[in-house]
Amino acid sequence: MAVKLRVGIVGCGAGRTHLVEGYTPNSDRFDVLALCDLDPRRLAAVADEFGIGRRTLDFAELLAMDDIDVIDICTPPAVHLEQVLAALAAGKHVVCEKPLVGSLAEIDQIIKAEAKAAGRLMPVFQYRYGNGIAKAKAVIDAGLAGKLYAGTVETFWKRGPEYYAVPWRGKWHTELGGVLMAHAIHPHDMLTYLAGPVARAFGRVDTRVNAIEVEDCVSASLRMADGGLVSLTATLGSADQITRIRLAFEHLTIESDHAPYRPGEADWQIRGRTPETEEKIAATLADWQYVPSRHTTQLRLFHEAITTGAPLPVTTADARKALELVTTIYHSARTGHDEALPIGPDHPLYRSWAP
Known part of the structure; x- marks a missing residue:
C-alpha cells in the first residue's frame, strides 16, 4: 500500500x-x-x-x-x-x-x-501528460524521429470581457503577462518537452482583442537548439478554441489532438515517412499501457x-526554461531583433519583463 x-x-x-x-x-x-x-x-x-x-x-x-x-x-x-x-x-x-x-x-x-x-x-x-503525448514522447525517446525540420504550435483560444472581469486578470502586476505567459505557456512547454530547448527567438506581441494591459496576440519564430525551425502563434480572439502542435522530423511527423485544454489526451497522429519507420513505431507502441491525462x-x-x-516529473529548471522563452519573446518584441537563450542575470529583462 x-x-x-x-x-x-x-x-x-x-x-x-x-x-x-x-x-x-x-x-x-x-x-x-x-x-x-x-x-x-x-x-x-x-x-x-x-x-x-x-x-x-x-x-x-x-x-x-x-x-x-x-x-x-x-x-x-x-x-x-x-x-x-x-x-x-x-x-x-x-x-x-x-x-x-x-x-x-x-x-x-x-x-x-x-x-x-x-x-x-x-x-x-x-499538459505534458496524457495518452497521446505519451505515445509521441515514447517514439521520440526511442530515437525514431531523427532531427527536427520544422514545426508549428497554435494556441487559438477565446477570452472576452467576462474573463477579464476577475480583478487580477489582464494586469501586469497581478497576472504577470497575457496570452504568452498565462495561456500559451502550456503548449510551448509541450514543444520543448518533445523537441528540446530553444536557442533563439524572434517575437511580436500585441493587444488586439480585449481592453487590457497585457498582450492577447503573439507570433514568434524559434530556432531550436538542434537547428529545427518552429513558429508559435497565439490569440485569445479565436471564434473556436484549439491547441495544435505539428512537428515534422527527419523520419516522421507528429500532430497533436486539437482539444484546447486537453491536447495530450486523445491519440496523436504519428506518421512515418517510410514503411520501415511505420513498423518501428508500431513495435515501440505494441505493449502500450494507457496514460491518464493532466493532473492525474x-x-x-x-x-x-x-x-x-x-x-x-517537472522541476524548477523546467519552469525556468519556460520563463526564459517568455522573457526572450517579450524582449525581442521590444528590440525588434532575434534574441538568444539562455538568459542570465545581466539580461535587461532578468528582473522583470513588465513594461
Whole structure:
C-alpha cells in the first residue's frame, strides 16, 4: 500500500481542478486534509463538495499545520513567490500552479531556497501528460524521429470581457503577462518537452482583442537548439478554441489532438515517412499501457518522486526554461531583433519583463 501524502490546498479555484483531476483519482496516494481561500463562500462550497473538514482563510495557519506534508498553491500568480518561499521555509513539499513566478530573478531566488529546503517543489505543467503525448514522447525517446525540420504550435483560444472581469486578470502586476505567459505557456512547454530547448527567438506581441494591459496576440519564430525551425502563434480572439502542435522530423511527423485544454489526451497522429519507420513505431507502441491525462498522471508521478526519491516529473529548471522563452519573446518584441537563450542575470529583462 502506498504511503499517503497529506495535502493542504490554497486557492479553491484551480484547487478544485486539482481535487477533481489529481487528488481524487489518486486517493490511495494523497489525503487532502485542509483548504485555504480568501473567499469564505467558495471555501465552504469546495470543502463541502469534497468532504474536507479543515478550512481556513489564513495561509499562515495552513503552513503551521504539522500534519501537512504538501502545500498545493493555486492562487493568483502575483503571490506565488511569497507563498512558495514560505512553504519551503516551513519544511513542506510544494506543488505550484503556473506561472511559477514573474521573472527569472524570482525563479532563481526560488531555486536557491529549494536547494536549502527539506521539501521539494514541483511546478504544474499538466499538459505534458496524457495518452497521446505519451505515445509521441515514447517514439521520440526511442530515437525514431531523427532531427527536427520544422514545426508549428497554435494556441487559438477565446477570452472576452467576462474573463477579464476577475480583478487580477489582464494586469501586469497581478497576472504577470497575457496570452504568452498565462495561456500559451502550456503548449510551448509541450514543444520543448518533445523537441528540446530553444536557442533563439524572434517575437511580436500585441493587444488586439480585449481592453487590457497585457498582450492577447503573439507570433514568434524559434530556432531550436538542434537547428529545427518552429513558429508559435497565439490569440485569445479565436471564434473556436484549439491547441495544435505539428512537428515534422527527419523520419516522421507528429500532430497533436486539437482539444484546447486537453491536447495530450486523445491519440496523436504519428506518421512515418517510410514503411520501415511505420513498423518501428508500431513495435515501440505494441505493449502500450494507457496514460491518464493532466493532473492525474503528474500528481501520481509527484507522489512517486517524494516517496521514493525519484526525479520530479517537472522541476524548477523546467519552469525556468519556460520563463526564459517568455522573457526572450517579450524582449525581442521590444528590440525588434532575434534574441538568444539562455538568459542570465545581466539580461535587461532578468528582473522583470513588465513594461
